[in-house]
Amino acid sequence: MVDAIVNGLSGLAAGSLHLHWTNPVMIAIGCGLLYLGIKKGFEPLLLVPIGFGCILVNIPLADVMGEGGFLRTIYDAGVITELFPLLIFIGIGAMTDFSPLLQNPATFLLGAAGQFGIFLTLGLALLLGFSQLDAVAVGIIGACDGPTAIYVSSQYAPHLLGAVSVAAYSYMSLVPVFQPPIMKFLTTQKEKNIIMTNKGIKPVSKTARILFPLVMTICGGLIAPMGLPLIGTIMLGNLMRESGVVSRLTKASENEIANVVTLFLGLSVGATMAGDAFLNPKTLLILALGFVAICLDTVCGVLFGKLMCLLSGGKVNPLIGAAGISAFPMAARVVQREGQKYNKKNYLLMHAMGANAGGQIGSVMAAAVMLSVLKGMGII
Amino acid sequence: MSVTVEAPMPGKILEIKVKAGDTVKEDDELAVLEAMKMENLIYAPAGGTVKEIKVEAGQNVVTGQVLLTIE
Amino acid sequence: MDNLTFGITVLVVGMGGTIITLWVMSLIMRLLTRIFPHKEGEDGN
Numbered sequence: 001m002v003d004a005i006v007n008g009l010s011g012l013a014a015g016s017l018h019l020h021w022t023n024p025v026m027i028a029i030g031c032g033l034l035y036l037g038i039k040k041g042f043e044p045l046l047l048v049p050i051g052f053g054c055i056l057v058n059i060p061l062a063d064v065m066g067e068g069g070f071l072r073t074i075y076d077a078g079v080i081t082e083l084f085p086l087l088i089f090i091g092i093g094a095m096t097d098f099s100p101l102l103q104n105p106a107t108f109l110l111g112a113a114g115q116f117g118i119f120l121t122l123g124l125a126l127l128l129g130f131s132q133l134d135a136v137a138v139g140i141i142g143a144c145d146g147p148t149a150i151y152v153s154s155q156y157a158p159h160l161l162g163a164v165s166v167a168a169y170s171y172m173s174l175v176p177v178f179q180p181p182i183m184k185f186l187t188t189q190k191e192k193n194i195i196m197t198n199k200g201i202k203p204v205s206k207t208a209r210i211l212f213p214l215v216m217t218i219c220g221g222l223i224a225p226m227g228l229p230l231i232g233t234i235m236l237g238n239l240m241r242e243s244g245v246v247s248r249l250t251k252a253s254e255n256e257i258a259n260v261v262t263l264f265l266g267l268s269v270g271a272t273m274a275g276d277a278f279l280n281p282k283t284l285l286i287l288a289l290g291f292v293a294i295c296l297d298t299v300c301g302v303l304f305g306k307l308m309c310l311l312s313g314g315k316v317n318p319l320i321g322a323a324g325i326s327a328f329p330m331a332a333r334v335v336q337r338e339g340q341k342y343n344k345k346n347y348l349l350m351h352a353m354g355a356n357a358g359g360q361i362g363s364v365m366a367a368a369v370m371l372s373v374l375k376g377m378g379i380i
Numbered sequence: 381m382s383v384t385v386e387a388p389m390p391g392k393i394l395e396i397k398v399k400a401g402d403t404v405k406e407d408d409e410l411a412v413l414e415a416m417k418m419e420n421l422i423y424a425p426a427g428g429t430v431k432e433i434k435v436e437a438g439q440n441v442v443t444g445q446v447l448l449t450i451e
Numbered sequence: 452m453d454n455l456t457f458g459i460t461v462l463v464v465g466m467g468g469t470i471i472t473l474w475v476m477s478l479i480m481r482l483l484t485r486i487f488p489h490k491e492g493e494d495g496n
Binding site for chain 3: 102103105106108109111112113115116118119120122123126127132135136202203204205207208211212215216219220223224358361362365366369370372373374377378379
C-alpha cells in the first residue's frame with residue numbers, strides 16, 4: 001500500500017527531478033519568443049506557436065516529440081513531408097498582388113539583387129566552418145521568407161530548422177529597424193531626393209495577370225526543377241486569385257488553410273528546439289549570420305538600385321532597391337517612409353511595391369536555382 | 381499662381397486635413413491617401429491659400445487626379 | 452568537393468542563375484503586357 005502511494009507520488013515528482021539545465025533555459029527562450037510575439041508584435045502568427053512548442057518540448061518526460069508524441073505526429077505529417085511550407089505558399093500567392101511588378105518589369109532585377117545575401121552568407125558560413133549543407137540552410141535565411149527557409153532547412157539540415165526559422169521570422173520583423181541606416185549610408189543626398197512619379201504607369205490586363213503565374217511556373221520550373229514545389233505553389237495561389245473564378249478556393253487558401261497550417265508549422269518548428277540541439281555556440285552563430293544575410297540583401301539591393309539609377313540617367317531612386325527583399329509588404333513601406341523622410345514630395349510606394357513583389361519572386365527563384373545547382377553538383 | 385495637388389498614386393482618400401480658405405506652407409500635411417494598404421500623407425508642394433477641394437473623404441482617386449488647388 | 456570550389460560555384464552560378472532567370476522572366480512579361488494590353492473599363496484591376 002505504502003509502496004503504491006510512494007510510486008504514485010514519484011510519478012508526479014519525476015518531471016521536475018529529470019530537469020536538465022538546458023530545459024529551463026529553453027523554456028525561458030520560448031517565453032522570450034512569446035514576449036516578442038505578444039508584447040512587441042514580432043510576427044506573432046509564427047512566434048507564438050514556435051515559442052509555445054519550444055516550451056512544450058523542453059518539459060521533461062512528456063515526450064511530445066518522441067515516438068507517438070503529438071508534436072512528432074504533426075512534425076512528421078507536415079514538416080518532413082514539406083507539406084506545411086508549401087500549403088502556406090499557396091496562401092501567400094493568393095494574397096499577393098503582383099501588378100506593381102508587372103507594371104514595371106525592371107523591378108524583377110531588384111528582386112534578384114535582393115537575394116544576393118543568401119549566396120554571400122553561404123560563403124561566409126563555409127569560411128566559419130559550417131558543413132556545405134549546413135551553410136546552405138544558414139544562407140537561406142537571407143531569402144527573408146519563412147516557408148522557403150523552412151522548406152530548405154527541413155530537407156537538408158533539419159537539425160538547424162529551429163535556429164533558421166527563429167532567425168528568419170525574427171529578422172523579418174526587424175526590417176524597419178535595420179534597413180533605414182543601410183539605406184541612408186549607401187545613398188547620396190542627391191540620390192535620396194530623386195522623385196519617381198507614377199504617371200505613365202499603365203494598369204496590367206487581366207490576361208497578363210493570369211499568364212504571369214503560368215509563365216513563372218513553366219519557365220521557372222524548367223530552369224530550376226528542384227524548386228518547382230515552391231514556385232508552383234505560390235503561383236497556384238496567385239493564379240487562383242487572378243482568375244477570379246475560384247474565389248472559394250482562394251479565400252480558403254488565404255484564410256482557413258493558411259491559418260491552420262501556420263499553427264501546426266509554428267508548433268512543429270518550436271518542437272525542434274530541444275535544449276541539447278539548440279543550445280550550442282553554433283546557434284548563436286546562425287542567428288548572427290542570419291542577420292548578416294538580410295543586411296547583405298539590403299546592401300546588394302540598394303547598390304543594384306544605384307546601378308539602375310546610373311543606367312537610367314538618374315530616373316531610378318536607389319532607395320527602392322532595399323525593397324527587393326522578400327519581406328512583403330514591409331520593406332516597401334519602409335522605402336516609402338524613408339523616401340518621404342528625405343523628400344516630402346516623393347511617393348516611392350508603387351515602385352517599392354514592385355521591387356518588393358519582385359523580391360518575393362526572387363527569393364523563391366533564388367532558392368530554386370540554388371537547389372537545382374546543388375543537385376547538378378551532386379551535393380544533394 | 382495656382383498650384384494643383386494631385387494624387388501621386390491610385391487609392392482612397394481617408395481624410396482631408398484642410399478646408400477652403402486655410403493658409404498652408406510648403407510641406408504641410410494636406411490629406412491622407414490610403415494606397416496599397418498603407419496610409420500615405422500628402423504634403424503641400426508649395427505655400428499659399430487653399431482655394432478649392434475637389435475630392436472628399438472616402439472617395440477613390442487615380443494617379444494625377446486633382447485633389448485640391450492652392451493659390 | 453572542397454569548400455572553396457563549392458562556395459565559388461554556388462555563388463557564381465547561383466547568383467548568376469537567379470539574375471538571368473529573373474531577367475528572362477521580365478522580358479517575357481514585358482512582351483506579354485504588350486501583347487495583351489489593359490483595355491479601358493476592364494474589370495478587376
